[in-house]
Amino acid sequence: RFNLGRRGRERKDRYFPKKGDDQAIALYLGLKLAPNGSIAVFCGRKSTAASVCKKAVEVIERGAPLALPSDFSDAQEIERLKHLHVENLGADAPASQSAAHGIFSHHGNTPHGIRLAVEHAMRDDLVRFVVCTSTLAQGVNLPIRYLIVTSVYQGMERIKVRDFHNLIGRAGRAGMHTEGSILFADPVIFDKRKARNDKWRWDQVKELLEPRNSEPCISNLLSVFDPIKSDDEKYTITMKALGFAKAYIDDPDEAAKLFAGIAAQHGDKKFSRDGVERQVAWRISLICAVESFLLSHWDESEDGLSEADVTRLAEGTLAFFLADDQKKEHIRELFQLLAGNISGNITDPTRRKIYGRTLYGIQDAKSIEGWVQTNADSLLSIVDETEALDLAWPLLTQHINSGVFTKFDKPEVLKEIAHGWIGGKSFSDLLKIIRKRKAKMRWGTQRREFKIDHVVEVCEGALAYDGALVVGAVSEFIETIDQDGTEDLINRLQIFQKRLKYGLPTETAIALYELGFSDRVITQDLAASLNLAATQKNDLVKALQKVRDGAGAVMEKYPAYFQERINELLE
Structure with a gap:
């Protein structure tokens, strides 16, 4: 020492x-x-x-x-x-x-x-x-x-x-x-x-x-049959997967509340509310994943999925391959139950196709579809991505349930962070906004300071992935709006989706990012320093080749990975 x-x-x-x-x-x-x-x-x-x-x-x-x-x-x-x-x-x-x-x-x-x-x-x-x-x-x-x-x-x-x-x-x-x-x-x-x-x-x-x-291969789907575990995993409460799935289909909110009540009934055995809710949310996500899987295969034939087709899909999963005979039967029953819910709720083949492209389960997809129908006029009137973010913010907060995103004690600051993210602000500038607004992270009964890692998680995790998925689903449901201007709206939403995904303010910066300059600082520096305005990748490559020396000078201050990328484009 x-x-x-x-x-x-x-x-x-x-x-x-x-x-x-x-x-x-x-x-x-x-x-x-x-x-x-x-x-x-x-x-x-x-x-x-x-x-x-x-x-x-x-x-x-x-x-x-x-x-x-x-x-x-x-x-x-x-x-x-x-x-x-x-x-x-x-x-x-x-x-x-x-x-x-x-x-x-x-x-x-x-x-x-x-x-x-x-x-x-x-x-x-x-x-x-x-x-x-x-x-x-x-x-x-x-x-x-x-x-x-x-x-x-x-x-x-x-x-x-x-x-x-x-x-x-x-x-x-x-x-x-x-x-x-x-x-x-x-x-x-x-x-x-x-x-x-x-x-x-x-x-x-x-x-x-x-x-x-080494542990054997596992399937996440099989965990839907696991019991609810106490925080220390010493105690368990049996939960029948089919019963839970039926309860979820009948009323998702009540199903979640029902099992969250376990924490209150068994607090003496270390079933915390957060622990139980996390396990229930995981099971719901598995049910939604199966629904999305079935929807993506639904229109492979003209008549949709038959009972035999559903059984075939169930038996083709890794979960089925790994399961014992009893669980194999349960998997078949689960798939049939969820397929029946789909056929009973979504009878229009066109809507089913749209649902299948959203990557969501029925309940979430229905919620987004309803929001699109309710806000159709407002959607058609948006002129830029800032307005799109303001309009879609309630929908985004409803469907983004990951980590730090849900822990802001001042939700209005979170919205400001989202605007800063698509505006191209650095992570350090976004952290300054949080501290200036004196926002804290809820941590049980305590409040903690946000750190720079938390800002990255909110932006590159929640907004860039979960948020972009929501906007993608909204774009799919625009097809159901029977009004003029939907094509232009879809184009605007696609730009908005990319701004959420990359955290960039312009189409030029987005195109540079997709050319391989996968850093928000570098793409914006290139665009501003070289006065680039093209939005198509081929046009941007030509523009960079015309200012070869200037592009090389800009990239000189950045790591070798990005210098190699500019050299490849300028060859």
């Missing part, structure tokens, strides 16, 4: 790494080993990855006598990545500050453009230190020499054996290294491997490292 001393009245740990601090030990190991090769520090949570980056900056600023990853990285690429971080997240963000030292984050709340740039830089050995979650294991082929594991838990659950082996397979990639090392940052695992009360940690790691312990 190093003695970092104390600074003024700050009550910070004098020693680094502090005993028992897995994050600090992982960071120490990473800094110590960086001269030998590329490092990935694996964290079970996105918030932990941010915490490690923050800790890294603090330790470095306090003078830890260790070489920095930036000393073994490409200096220009470090500066360019830092610039991209600052422009997106602001200079005060932990990820921006750690980037200056060659330490980069890679997780679900890392902006898309930064994630691409970091992956490319790691792959080309331009940088060598990344703090990541399991996003690293999802198809990213990086030359990792050391994988340092801070925790074998992802949230409340232990990482699955098969997921862990997918993750550790990133270390020592064939053709990149002759070998790789996986290091567990928790010294208690080994030190107390023989202690009666702590031996389970050692056994747990040995179990993870044995490939034969």
Whole structure:
């Protein structure tokens, strides 16, 4: 350990790494080993990855006598990545500050453009230190020499054996290294491997490292038959899937309330309201997924789906293949029940086709269809995407139910964030709006401060995905409006959908994004610096080729990933 001393009245740990601090030990190991090769520090949570980056900056600023990853990285690429971080997240963000030292984050709340740039830089050995979650294991082929594991838990659950082996397979990639090392940052695992009360940690790691312990393939659909579990999973309450599906079909709101009441009846057994509601919402999402699946196949034949067709679709699922005989019959019954609901509620073949294209279940699709019919005149009168957002805002908030989006204690601030997002404001500017309006995040009975990662989650997660899906469904139902001007309206809604998806203010910026400049800062800089106005990709490529030197100069300050893309277009 190093003695970092104390600074003024700050009550910070004098020693680094502090005993028992897995994050600090992982960071120490990473800094110590960086001269030998590329490092990935694996964290079970996105918030932990941010915490490690923050800790890294603090330790470095306090003078830890260790070489920095930036000393073994490409200096220009470090500066360019830092610039991209600052422009997106602001200079005060932990990820921006750690980037200056060659330490980069890679997780679900890392902006898309930064994630691409970091992956490319790691792959080309331009940088060598990344703090990541399991996003690293999802198809990213990086030359990792050391994988340092801070925790074998992802949230409340232990990482699955098969997921862990997918993750550790990133270390020592064939053709990149002759070998790789996986290091567990928790010294208690080994030190107390023989202690009666702590031996389970050692056994747990040995179990993870044995490939034969990999869990079998599963199907999410089968979980619709699972019981409701208490928060600690020690107690269960049986819930019949068919009974729940029937209750949901009859009255979705009452079905949700009925099972949410479990929390009040069994509070002594740790059935929290949030826990029960989350499990009920999951089952509803599975029912909606089956409805959407059936709708997408409904008009394959002129007569629609027969009972035999529905059975065939049910028996073609992975869930059916994995199920025992009793559950196989339940799956058939569930599919027949939901198919009967579709045929009874949506008799018009044209409407069924539209429903099938929305990717929603019947209840949500009906709700959106009703909203479109009610607001037809207002929709036809909108002149730009700002008006479209104002008009559609109640519908968006009704159908976006993910994470942080639902936790704003001042919903009006959330709408302001949405306007800023499609207006092209940076994540750091959006965070300033939240703090200026003094909005807080509801967290049970408490209120917490929003962080930059939360802003990215709201924008690139909720608005860009869930919001764009809602607008896509609205566009589909415009066909049911029997008035002039629907074609122009669909075109406007498609632009609005892309602005929600990418967080960009103009069609030119959108086209640049779709050309491969997948970062909001870069696309807007290119458009403004080069006075680009074209909205079609082919026209934009020609325009860029005419200002070849200027385009190269603009891209000079951005990471290698985007420089390669501009070079490809200018060839």
